[in-house]
Amino acid sequence: MYDASVFRRPAFVAVALATLTAALVWWYAARPVDIGIDWHEGTWNSASFAPFRAGQSPLTRNWPTPEQVENDLAHVKTAFRGVRTYAAIGAAQDVPALAARHGLKVIHGAWLSSTPADNEAEVSALIEAANRYPQSVERVIVGNEVLLRRDLDAGQIIRHLDRVRQSIRQPVSYADVWAFWLKNPQLADHVDYLTIHILPYWEDEPASVTDMEQRFVEVIGKIKAAFPGKPILIGEAGWPTEGRSRGPAIADLPNAAHFLRRLPQLAAQYGFDYNVVEAYDQLWKAQQEGTVGARWGLYDVDRQQKFGTTGPVDPFPEAGLRAGASVLGGLALALWLIPAGFGLTRALAVAGLAQLLAAGAIDTLWHAQRLAISPASVSWCLQRLLFFAADTGLLDKPTVSELYRGYMDTTPALAEAWAWVRILATVVATGVLAALLRARLFGREAPGLARAARLGYLSYVAGALMISAMLAFNGRYLDIPIPEFWLPALGLPALWLAARLAGSPRGYGLAALTAPGPARLKLGLWLLAGAVAVILGEGFAIVGEDFTAMHPDWSERAPLIWHAFFWNRQILACALMLVWLALPLLAEWRRPAAAAT
Known part of the structure; x- marks a missing residue:
């Protein structure tokens, strides 16, 4: 239940300012x-x-x-x-x-x-x-x-x-x-x-x-x-x-x-x-x-025109709905999180943090049913394995066609099921993070929630490693799932900040959310390697039929390939996300394993 003191000044002023600021930011982004x-x-x-x-x-x-x-x-x-x-x-x-x-x-x-x-x-x-x-x-x-x-x-x-x-x-x-x-x-x-x-x-x-x-x-x-x-x-x-x-x-x-x-x-x-x-x-x-x-049409799948032939254009789909859900979600979270006795500065920090977390959760939920991040989306891997087998004579072409068609028959159901898994996982992760934040802000011990948060963090690390490998080796037809990692990216500093705002003498180091001591360094280094790999993969992906036709000499190609390593802002953001996930592991790996409990 809400703490009634949040409706008194200065907490009320902090919540109002954070909500108004979030609404203005969304208005500017969605105009x-x-x-x-x-x-x-x-x-x-x-x-x-x-x-x-x-x-x-x-x-x-x-x-x-x-x-x-x-x-x-x-x-x-x-x-x-x-x-x-x-x-x-x-x-x-x-x-x-x-x-x-x-x-x-x-x-x-x-x-x-x-x-x-x-x-x-x-x-x-x-x-x-x-x-x-x-x-x-x-x-x-x-x-x-x-x-x-x-x-x-x-x-x-x-x-x-x-x-x-x-x-x-x-x-x-x-x-x-x-x-x-x-x-x-x-x-x-x-x-x-x-x-x-x-x-x-x-x-x-x-x-x-x-x-x-x-x-x-x-x-x-x-x-x-x-x-x-x-x-x-x-x-x-x-x-x-x-x-x-x-x-x-x-x-x-x-x-x-x-x-x-x-x-x-x-x-x-x-x-x-x-x-x-x-x-x-x-x-x-x-x-x-x-x-x-799936998104090249003038009309969407419901036969609605996406933009007109004249005038301004919406920056992204369902902007108003996403903005409203984010602002209201941040308001509710702030009212629930702010403890009694917080002054304006600390209350404003929590209210702002609540708006950020709500925005991350809403964006993750929205993209969970839009992005094709599913077992079905790695069909390119099966295609290439089957076609390679056919080209080398290991399988004949009719067999390849039958296998591929059988796999494609199952992918719509897989994609829909995996979207629901991601939606439910996001809801659970948001709930665990919010509950652990509240416990820390109120100065309470919550070992069960900490263990759940650690499991969630490690699951995100495993997903990040898998995605980075796929993007590095053949990412042309794969989504760059930055929204999938908003919660750990925002949650780790949020938990640290919550402990600081509550004046915790221990500071609640991030070791409680990472792997046991011996595994931390390996996981952290693998994440850093993944960050480098996705950048290299994006650069070399431009070398193909029309690239070589347009640039027949390597003197032309080399600088373009070098430039391609750094021209995709989404890939760079993905690499930064991998580094961000690695930092707690690398920062805490020398601590004793007992500190991770």
């Missing part, structure tokens, strides 16, 4: 951002169209109904003049007929994979749809990023292209990241137009949204020089609204709005056609690409 670009026409040429809703996925073959597809096409028509599909069977098989009904143009696609039977079905369906619905199917694309995935080689793709070109009247193309066209120029002789993907966020050398114009000009210039006179379609151009950053490429609502408002202006200025990726958020993509892969 709409004026990005300085408006798109008054309000419609774009085309959008990647995948009408999957929550719980639906091509990986599990859980398809939208024809009614859902038609509703989405009618909705998309308000913002886009046409749509691009990626497959001729499954969710997109009804799109040509429905698009004709709604007056939308379609860039229809066939999905090519390493499975010959599936490719035959896709190509046949594409040919049939193009001939049956010429009024809606304006162009076709045979295969999407097949070379990038290494499912087929250029010769196999050419055979499919030639077959389609001989069977339909519409222009035919193949789509891939622009660098793969330069590596496989023979493909250009078998298409009517080039479909290249320019995604400054995803490229090996990511670019900020303010540098998008320079990146587009550079890439289009290289393609035009290599294939003079060939028409060009930017088959994928877009920006994610949420997820991990990639160096200067920051995934958020203002940057996405900047990109989509500026894109049609660039197209008019430099004379290229484009397709926006994508119309709707695709939650299923989080299983392969983390949170960022």
Whole structure:
């Protein structure tokens, strides 16, 4: 129950000041951002169209109904003049007929994979749809990023292209990241137009949204020089609204709005056609690409537009709800924590601390059901192991396909279950931390709570080591889970401060919250190694196909790689978090093991 003295001065003044300050900070952080670009026409040429809703996925073959597809096409028509599909069977098989009904143009696609039977079905369906619905199917694309995935080689793709070109009247193309066209120029002789993907966020050398114009000009210039006179379609151009950053490429609502408002202006200025990726958020993509892969849509999964074509843009989703919950939670925590007899200074310190802890807890809870930090998010590891086994002959490709599909069938349930585990763990950790803080502020012994806090701290250390290894070796498609570590990062100094404010003669050293003596040094050093590893991993991650195409000489590459070690603020913050978790271990490792009880 609350201590009634908190409603008397000076404690009441301290709580009021801290609450008002927190409210002002949240107001400033959540205020709409004026990005300085408006798109008054309000419609774009085309959008990647995948009408999957929550719980639906091509990986599990859980398809939208024809009614859902038609509703989405009618909705998309308000913002886009046409749509691009990626497959001729499954969710997109009804799109040509429905698009004709709604007056939308379609860039229809066939999905090519390493499975010959599936490719035959896709190509046949594409040919049939193009001939049956010429009024809606304006162009076709045979295969999407097949070379990038290494499912087929250029010769196999050419055979499919030639077959389609001989069977339909519409222009035919193949789509891939622009660098793969330069590596496989023979493909250009078998298409009517080039479909290249320019995604400054995803490229090996990511670019900020303010540098998008320079990146587009550079890439289009290289393609035009290599294939003079060939028409060009930017088959994928877009920006994610949420997820991990990639160096200067920051995934958020203002940057996405900047990109989509500026894109049609660039197209008019430099004379290229484009397709926006994508119309709707695709939650299923989080299983392969983390949170960022699921958040590229102009519309969210509930079909709500994320930002307008003109005016200011919200800085982050549900800003008002998160701000209100944080401020009210901090107010309640402060009223519960401040003991009788605290003066203004000490009461203000506790009230401010309560607002910080509430903000950390709310942010952690919010991200627990948004970030794809789950067993499902490490699917990249299984993919690479299976594909390596297939490439080396240890497993044949049909077996790999069956194993991978079986794994993907389980990942939605795993992801949802793990999100609930993280939510419950955050609630428990917040409760333990708050109770231990109150005990210390009131000068009480709480050995049971201290043991629970130590167990929680060690669980965070174990999670941090696992995450750092994943980010270091292949973090491109993994979230950077900074919100997951707000509680230990804030809790450790909070417990120390609480003991000081209460005038504890022992000061309650952090040894009570760390591992037994012999293990402290090892864990601390592993955390420091993880901090270095995530920075190195982020730097070397830029070396890929389009990076080498853009910078053929190592004299150009070396300084860029060095710069990449330090350009991602999220990775640097993650490294700092690892160091922060290591400090108590390194500071206390010389103390006797008995002091840790």
